[in-house]
Amino acid sequence: MSADLPAISERTLAEGPAVHDHPLLDRLYRARGVTAAVELDSQLKHLLPWQSLKGIDAAVDLLQQALQHRWRVLIVGDYDVDGATSTTLAVEALSAFGLDVDFLLPNRFEYGYGLSPEIVELALQQAPDLIITVDNGIASLDGVAAAKAAGVKVLVTDHHLPGEQLPDANAVLNPNQPGCKFPSKAACGCTVMFYLLIAWRARLRESGWFEQGHREPALADWLDLVALATVADVVPLDANNRRLVQQGLARIRAGRARPGILALFEVAGRDWRHARSQDFGFVVGPRLNAAGRLDDMTVGVQTLLARDPAQARQRAAELDALNRERRSIERSMLVDAERYLDDLSDLENRNGHVLFEADWHEGVIGILASRVKDRVHRPVIAMAASDNGLLKGSARSIAGFHLRDGLDWMASQCPGLLRKFGGHAMAAGLTIEAERLDELRQWFDRAVSELCEPEALIPTIVTDGELQAAELNLETALLLETAGPWGQNFPEPRFHGRWRIESQRIVGEHHLKLELSDPNGQVVDAIAFNIEPSIWPTQKPYLDGVYQLQCNRYRGRESVQLVFNDLAPRD
Template sequence: MTTLASRALSRRSPKAPPLDGVAHPVLQRVLSHRGLVERERDLGLAGLLSWRELKGIDAAAACLADALAAQQRILIVGDYDADGATGVALAVSALREMGAQAVDYLVPDRIKLGYGLSPALAELALSRTPDVVVTVDNGISSVAGVARLREAGVAVVVTDHHLPGDTLPAATAIVNPNQPGDGFASKALAGVGVMFYVLAALRHELQARDYFTQRGLQAPNLAAHLDLVALGTVADLVALDGNNRRLVEQGLLRMRAGCARPGLAALIEVSGRKAAELQASDLGFALGPRINAAGRLDHMDQGIACLLAPSLTQARPLAQGLDQINQQRRAMQTEMQDDAIARVEVEDSDAVALCLHDAGWHEGVVGLIASQVKERFHRPVIAFADAAEGMLKGSGRSISGFHLRDALALLDARHPGLIDKFGGHAMAAGLSIRKADLEVFSQAFVAVCDETIDRALLEAVWLSDGELDAATLSLDTVTALRQAGPWGQGFEDPLFDNVFEVRRQRVVGSGHLKLRLGLPGATQTWDAIAFGVDERVQAQQIRLVYQLDINDYFDPPSVQLIVRGQVA
């Protein structure tokens, strides 16, 4: 049985003074809690950081401009997640608009080749006889793979956002806001965002060469591709700083206006969303998982094909196929997740960190298991699945304040050779180890965590924006909050708490708790739902933590509370 998550409660404190022109008191409170300042309220494209601030971008633009002018063969090498897929689709679409006649893409099979531009993937790339290889959302750690391509005479442009290792690849150009010496102010740029900036620099370079006029081409409107940038940015869970919020908001505006490309329009349809009401959360919880499912259980080529589909007629069957794969993923995840949580509750619930493995787990889903177990127990988690030749592939998730990749780097330095390879960032990482070394690795990982984690970080706490009264539990409040988005990683959705009386409750669907709640002493009630909870609340009065939503199933629409948990 699954009950409501229980955590301690902490109220947010204002980080910024009140903003002028914000009339709604709840919105004023929420924005103040997130430290929003006046200059960050305008989410227009004019406020985007300049591409000129990215190190290496001039060399990347020059290389690609030379390739277009000479009609060289360009191969885009992407990653098998939504960030990589949207970045590949963006690169292919925009380069074709810029006149590229021979641009193709290649994404590794997660199971067979693993992440990044490995030497094996470099050999596969060479079989396509490219003149230029451009990486998207990978490459910064691909020293050997890049070396193989350069040895074969292929120019390589690395575009990535992951943290680099001690040695950078010997690429023709590297564009990565996190590489040493880069002055770009937004270090949270997603892989698709890096590609967007490279294309902006390329368009400028081509215009300076009078390329478009000489060929009778129209310089592309890159803003038309922001639907892809928005999806990849939200799906990759990068922080929504001011620059990323602009990219996401502008992409959402285009989708709400009915200007989404056919593949995204088909995904919106199949996920049961309404384009005109699309929120950032829909990108993260509805569209992104359907793209990601292809890379987890099948091959990301299907996801990219959907994003590149030229018409809705061609996109719909591809989107339906992605939806079916996602349903398989959800069923598989539920079984694995329940098994993992039950095991931890019996064996390791007090451990400072968790390493989990099961021979029956699917390699493409272990990252989701690590995420769910981390949310449940508020500990760093690495989940492993069996791979070929006696190896295990793991995916880790961390808690706020604990840098997972740095922890793995420390472990690797102390135990050389224990980790075959690893990479990632603060909140997520991937790695591979020998199966025979699992117990040794687990002990070493827990030891590093035990030494470096501040114990205060292990207490799971709801950060609440405070209580709402009957007057502010309203559609006006929901509308005001929606209009102030996008909300997401690093700019968290508004979260509130109240003591409620449970007037009615029942379990519906595939294990969701439907409630009818009222404030003590008042007659008015509100609908609420706790997703993934299949056990009733026992108390008649309970303090719940919740988000506000709109239930538009009936006419007129009404406020609905999305219950996140109860206060311990």
């Protein structure tokens, strides 16, 4: 945190009638684009209908055939949280419907991402009749072709943006494929799989299947997985996604989640009874992701599949240890990245940054890119050495620059530069030949310069304005805690203000504990994490800052606390 704050702007409210009875919540919701109260209703009856998903009938047909002919079904997932939860959902739910199901997760260091021909060769050892991809497959043209050539049917379920050509699968389910009219393009991979289950259940109900003595699975039992995937995969929280997350959170808070998720809360020292959507992104998600980043995501899926609480806790402890190792590696890599930035004479003139060190860990470069992106407020690609003279990269962006579109532009402008690429607006992956690193640096900087509006490159903090003195209390903090779920494109409320510093001290290594007073003399506790030790503590009497109003729980006591994201001392 620097001595100066970036420019602050306040969110503008959507025009129209009130959407909530509480004045503060009404202001917050309308500032996030909510225009009707029904958008805030989390009941499952308001979920978008499955019928508008292109390919849904063909996908259900395949499941029907698998059930009728007793096919062996193999789930091929991805090595991130969305992939692990999608795999768990597919294995458990399809088994509950009566299918013979197993799963295969590619090791990112041996096989890379998606249904590649190499993964198909490995999958064929299990003699599947049907391969179902979850959270991948939309770009796996060669892999799908290899599977079909071997006589295996393929059902692709994915949510990533497709290329110009779709795989020749027996069915493709992806809300982002051309011609799909499903309104929520922000569905994650786990949600796509969940919708396939909803559609299949409807088909079985219609045929009278469950009236013939077959047990009907309760799909709501898997909403904890869908909620975790939605937040951890950082997809926009549109109304449909918020309903799914809210329902999943309700199950967790009631202790009705799977043992593995509850165990992940516990090893992190968090109380699942007060679970928030932010815990998926900052507590549970990173521990699951650590398996795919450093080892094998199979242990993550095994944690989620565990039915015995003791086994779940053991697995969760393994993931927690991997996450600590990941943080240690990340800290070392961040030192290298900061050295690169400090040595860069034209830092302010670079619009896109490409970083590389020969010994960087391929599984951690995505986190590194995100950390550097936050520091320099520029799109960043972090590269790591791979096999056969190739470099693999993970990119993170800022609002205003669509990463996948930018990479697509680079591929068209400089054919052959990118061996492979794919992703979303804010995150993407790519592969290049090692000798073309300097070219990548030039073209990425040029892509950002060409495609990103200059205003987007100016750091700005967007807040929800100031809170009144009467709102600075525990009641408001608890209200905000349950008013979400907050996440991507529906951010947790942040407020700004000026405070008098009554006391300040360092806790831990780099955290600042404060007592502050407002102009009315009301005193409130506050904390700022990872402060700049050359600035804090300060001799100045005031501070300007941007904060979140939260409930601090300690030894059974609840109190209100300001958690500062940015702050600067003032005279």
